[in-house]
Amino acid sequence: MKDSKKTLNQLSSYKAKLESADSIQDRIQFLVDCVGNPNSFSKLVGISVSGLKRYLSGGEPTAAKILQIAEKSGVSAGWILTGRGSILEVEGHGYIGNERAIALLTGDDDILDVLNNKGAEDTKDISVRYALIENAFNSYSDCTKNFLTSSLLVNSKEFDMEVFETILHELKGSFSEEFSLIPGYRVQVSAGHGSLNPDQLEPTRHLAFRRKWLKYRGFNEKDLAIVWAKGDSMEPTIHNNDTLVVHLGRNKPADGHIYIFRNGDELFVKRYQSMLGSWRLISDNSFYSDLDIPKDDQHQFDVVGQVILIAKDLGD
Secondary structure, eight states: OOOHHHHHHHHHHHHHHHHEEEEEHHHHHHHHHHHHSHEEEEEEEEHHHHHHHHHHHTTTOHHHHHHHHHHHHHHHHHHHHHHHSSSSSTTEEOOOOOHHHHHHHHHHHHHHHHHHHHHHHHHHHHHHHHHHHHHHHSOHHHHHHHHHHHHHHHGGGGHHHHHHHHHHHHHHHHHHHEEEEEEEEEEEESSSSEEEEEOOOOOOOOEEHHHHHHHHHTTTTTEEEEEESSTTTTTTTOOOOOOEETTOOSSSSTTEEEEEEETTEEEEEEEEEETTTTTEEEEEOOOOOOEEGGGGGGGOOOOOOEEEEEEEOOOO
């Protein structure tokens, strides 16, 4: 990804062009700039380069041509005509914001990444609040659910932000007494030949675990983290995209248990066995060979933690 500041400056440049597009000619020119050049745009929308240049020079396109440009590019015909509303309409999603439309029209993944990151930051607090409410609500009995639902329906006209904050505070209190939220990181741990993973400083989601279960297992929630598996070398125990709960405090491997190991930038999950003078890292999938690490090479490996729980989907 390019420097985010440069990407934001580039996005601002496109937005400035969009804001100054006061005529049909300007708006078609804007689309051409997004796509790249007149040749690429004419090929995209199925009109000749000479015809396109005529429109860019001030020639008025017919209604049929405007509809053709709109249909081929996915752009709103109403926007081309009036400059009002959203630029782009995506099938199955309706109209989308103009910043994201710019990213899609230009095909610039860096702009899309910047917008996704910004959107994630903007909605993080709302998402956490919603998750707390949803998890707390689902933990209640059917009788309590019916009571809460009826109460909200009866008082819906009075349901404003202040009421929402009050209910949230009450639900959060009751929820946090029963559940701990374990952080999940956008990291895929290879169950294959190794996977390069960037460091993630901030969790991207949380999963709720009952405090009674954590206490029963003798776990401290601060020692736990969640990552996701990638690959097939640990099948049938671990499948691709399985959720792995890792105990970060258990970094002295013991025979028969499964651990996440780090070697440089590679993270991988294997079953451990102690051999005479070496570690043996075992793949449960017999297709893969075991990896023996001599004592002199073990300093190159970090034991990130022990996999204590595996969660997986069993169907569509």
